[in-house]
Amino acid sequence: MSSSLFRLKRFSFNPSFLLPSPPRRFSHKPDDAVSSFLRMLSKNPPPPIIKFNKILASLAKKKQYSNVISLSQQMEFSEIASDVVNLNTLINCYCHLGRISFAFSVLGKILKRGYHPGSITFTTLIKSLCLNGEIRKALNFHDDVVAKGFQLDPVGYGTLINVLCKVGETKAALKLLRQVEGKPDLLMYSTIIDSLCKDKLVTDAFGLYHEMGVERISPDLFTYNALIGGLCVAGKFKKAVGLFKEMELKNNIKPDVSTFNILVDALCKKGKVKQAKNVLAVMIKQGVAPDLVTYSTLLDGYCLTKDMYKGKYVLNAMGRVGVTPNVDSYNIVINGFCKVKLVDEALALFEEMHHRELIPNTVIYNSLIDGLCKARRISCAVELVDVMHDTGHPADLITNNSLFDGLCKYHLLDKAIALFMKVKDHKIQPNIPTYTVIIDGLCKVGRLKIAQEIFQVLLSEGYNLNVMTYTVMINGYCKEGLLDEAQALLSKMEDNGCIPNAVNFQTIICALFEKNENDKAERLFREMIARDLL
Template sequence: MLMMQSVTALRFFQTPLTETGTLRTSLLHRSYELLCFVCVRELSGPGCRRNLSYKERLRNGIVGIEKDDAVALFQTMIESRPRPTVIDFNRMLSGLARTKQYDLVLALRNQMELQGIAHNIYTLNIVINCFCRRRKLGFAFAVFGKILKLGYEPDTVTFSTLINGLCLEGQLWSRVSEAVALIDRMMENGCQPDQFTYGPILNRMCKSPWPWICSERWNIERSSLTALIDSLVKEGKLTEAKELYNEMITRGIDPNTITYSTLVYGLCMENRLDEANQMLDLMVSKGFNSSIVTFNIIINGYCKAKLVDEGMRLFRKMSLRGMVANTVTYSTLIQGFCQLGNLNVAKELFQEMVSIGVPPSVVTYGILLDGLCDNGELEEALEIYEKIQMSKLDPGIGIYNTIINGMCNANKINEACNLFMSLPLREVKPDVITYTIMIGGLCKKGSLSEAGLLRRKMEEDGIAPDSGTYNTLTRAHLRGSDINNSVELIEEMKRSADVSTIKMVMDMLVDGRLDKLS
């Protein structure tokens, strides 16, 4: 099926393109080969072979495994010496459960017991899940009782699975006390309910469940309600989270600092920054101490929305409230001003943080260097780079990548090469980004042969080219109408199964950019 879809897609492209000459025909033909290669590789990969050891089979994944193959694999594991660990058996059972072969999992688990193979809490959680999925809730709770009898500590997965089982069986409202008891038991065991705990409950309730949730019938503590608000925010259900918050207020359940901070975070994620600011003010008016983390969340929201001046106003407001900005605060604002091209304010903030004793981190330096290089201020970036060299900070490869990229963009390719070649002396190992930047610089200079040599050195150093590397080289060769090297690159991509560059070539074929380049 996958092969047929690929061939059909290729024919869609092929019809309007066959009249555009040798370059297109050559590239299109090899694109077809590559697409077929990828499809065949997917269909005949290692996961499809039955002659692998059980360890290789488990490592490759058993998604889609047939029942007979699963039984044969289990028998191989049983007969293996030394016998596989319980972790290996759990991996197999979990994989089968994901394929919804619940009865088979339960049958194999029985065989494990007969063979005297040990189990742990993870094994029993898998069994509980299978019973719940088969709507056999009585058996699931029996396994829960076994967990307690054996002295295991039920975890969040155990409780959440059982609650989900109640929901799947459609008995949530008739067995509310059991659901509440499970949540209470979770809290007593130190397990924090999360979105996986509450999600099934909420999905099976009416449109506005909050009056019931907050009522005495449920008797859920504030900490649990806060966890529920956190879960809703993480699922992107901010409206429901605010409804629950309002219901808490109505019922006289006081939110705490975590409740407010969670809502502030959710409002910022939806770009409702004014509301987030109002929530922060309300939090302070209620006598809660707002943390620097809460302020940083809102400042980051303003900067992402390119409302950096608003972020600065909140930054000054912090000082009036006795809050001391930290490295994250300054780094966020510096990045915001750099992205707007307002380097003067970014540099002033950097100087301010240094003068009051807030230490810049490598991230702070990287942000400022990136901003300077992007805005063509390479010389000043190099001055800051020298300060990093004299400090005790380890710049890491990220800083060097920024500087080398800045040099290449400023057409200082030789200087970039010199810095690149000095990296081993500095005990810094270039990564795929470093090589790709340097290859791009050489291509920009027109030194395609040197770029090719550097690509080979990259592979000798054990670093595989990625889609960015292939895209950079392919574009350069296409600009020079170098069909032979373009074909070689496509052949290499076939071996590495890199599809993104083929997509780039196909896009260039479709919109006519190859005609313009050639």
């Protein structure tokens, strides 16, 4: 904004904005506070403004923002002049209701009357702009505030830095940190360090951490957890462990469950579940009780390493140590068993959920349906879709894609097409994986013409086809001996924004050799080498 927000015309200030229509409307059933306020209005002379303000402040604390605005309008209608306290309360209420232009109009009234706005007023307005996504306006307004000789206090700056970081504006928060009058505090530094680590800017985060040392600001547990987490995400686990040790030895800060969970998560994501269990042992030894997050992370680790029976053991052991498994816990293990094709184990856990009165969600149903389809148990998968629907979980695109894949893979193409039409009738828009499975199924049963028609429709309607869709179509052409069409499609891939891969070249080269078209095959092989696809 080029002109200052302090110019009253920028606030669109209208002196009558507080004048109501006479009827009194309240967003909540009037309580004793509202009744007391209305009785006070009827007195002549009215009580001191401080008594009105006290009631308005109590209603604002109860989040009855619309009532505060209505009662303030009643004050204005009764010709009781509002003071700076009342006007600040109004700003707060308008901001909470997202009516920022009205809040700035009230600020205009404060300035016009010669009142001195406090840091809380400015903080409320800037915070509201940030939460409304108007970051640039918020920062410009802050600059106007400072240029006019006003200054936010540390609480104000801390609040704004926190809001900026929450909405992903870490650079703006860092810039604001440099404008703090005096020395920034621990909370400001830690908030930005945490945000930088989440943005994977760990080096910058450590720059601030070392700056804290120069400023003699001691980090706290939140600071260390942010940095340890940042190092783990960046793959610097040894440094994370070093910082973990420094935290306790240098600053006498005991790790909490979040600290340990960060380390357990980092190890499990690398498949190092044995080391993760060692961290768990240290955790228990230090008197820190593992929580649901700890055990869920371990379950994820066992699924990653396909060691599902150990995962099941952990799931069963959780209750014995006072941590009750939830739907997500079961989802992890059920999904893991399905991925290693132990569908009966997954179904047994599904039944166990019912005995524990845990309601399976769509994700669990989808895992089981996909597992059943891959195990050629299509009829069981279809039955489970019916159960899913009866329990209030309508099949989504993921559910149907699993069914399409199973039906097409086992040459039940007519059923797949019938399901496809049913999905379309239910206004579920098929995606590229859906069409790819259908095209692949059609090609495999020799219905290439229909597959080609679908493929061309997708191209003409502007779908961004991926390499898998092109691959199944090229396979289809080669299977039918249409090698010129396969090569033409390979040439068109890049024009359509899709880079061919090694499989595309290999499929056509093998088909050319089989038809003794060796020269064409060798030319394509040389192109494959030139593209560095070997």
